[in-house]
Amino acid sequence: MIADGVSQKVCVNDLEAPAHAVLPKLAHIRQALKEGGFHTVLLSGSGATTFCLSDKADADPKAALAIAGLWDDNIMLKGPISFVSRAADAWYTAP
Numbered sequence: 001m002i003a004d005g006v007s008q009k010v011c012v013n014d015l016e017a018p019a020h021a022v023l024p025k026l027a028h029i030r031q032a033l034k035e036g037g038f039h040t041v042l043l044s045g046s047g048a049t050t051f052c053l054s055d056k057a058d059a060d061p062k063a064a065l066a067i068a069g070l071w072d073d074n075i076m077l078k079g080p081i082s083f084v085s086r087a088a089d090a091w092y093t094a095p
Contacts, residue, residue, distance in 0.1 A: 013042060013045075015043070019043060023047065026047050029065065031068075032064050032068035033052045036059065036061065036067070037054050038064070040052065
């Protein structure tokens, strides 16, 4: 995972499919964000949080959801985010 970073390729959430079955809107949100230019869209845990990553500085999750008719003023948006990482034998350090 360290070599590939955080991506759909290396991250798997076994609860994603059941969460999409219970609340299909989560799958629609995921698809809208992918279509909006985000290369990685992941569900955290059982669906309380969805986060997305893009290499494009102008990628806009709110716009992507609005275009798909999925924007809701109850959605909390935070970002940009940065990841904290560490070597196996070291403390975490700021990026």
